[in-house]
Amino acid sequence: MTVQLTDVTGQPIPGRIDLDFARVTGDAGVGGVAADVNSTGSVTELTVHGLECRGGPGTLYRVSASTDHYRTYSFFQLIREDRVTTASDDVEFWVKPGDVKGITSPAFGRLPAEARRLLTDATMVRERNEDADLVGLSGEALYDAMGPLRQACFLNIVTKAAHAATTGAIIEEFERLLVCRQDRFFATVKKGLPNRVRKSVLYKSAPDDLHPPLNGYVKSAEGSFKSQDAHANIQVTFQQARATGALAADIDIDESSGIRHGFEVIANAVFRKRTNPYLIREFMASADRLKRSLVPPYGFRF
Known part of the structure; x- marks a missing residue:
């Protein structure tokens, strides 16, 4: 059996990967013998030899793939004699957000122009105590001070908001960043955005x-709008300044209906009562597996 093994962005897993083969119960599993196979790091394709099976109809196994810092991925695989079978599913490892210690993100100067503009024009305000450390900062200093969770959230949102196919590239309607947290950011927006x-x-x-x-x-009479893709939806909720009537928006991404991953339905991305940006990254990356057009530009450190 030949199987593909990558993370959700299509990149190799750096550590060891363990594959557990367990024959299913009942007639479908006749002729099978449990087996454990492992690979070294940075292998994206693995061929497994010597799995036992019965002649003719073959033997059905349940395959579980596991590695450090990522969720176990499982699928069913029929093994037949005297042939190399392509796995019925590609193994796509999703991160365990609690294992992430930090992120590897691009330097300020390598960010897309719209992202740099939002940071450069920022006028950060203190809404809660958690916002205080960013007040008075802008540009590169603001970006660096965000820390991994807020930086990941920022990169998730600007990547999604720049995506023409699912959001209409509405990032061009965002003006000045006001607040950035791990699950959302607030920004002033152009008056034409609600109608758009x-x-x-x-x-x-x-x-x-x-x-x-x-x-x-x-709250603005303009209301709130959410993108209609199956998951990793962006939501834009409008509000107005009491003094001037200037328009702003609360902008966040959630996983919506979730997706099925191996035998596991990933139902929500909530961590400590807030959406976890690391898991949102996985939803985004999985939304376009062919073109990889929705992968935010950062990796994980464990």
């Missing part, structure tokens, strides 16, 4: 109950 998303087939109206406005702002 309202008329777009890429968006639908969404509840705004969980999106209270910043201090000095009120």
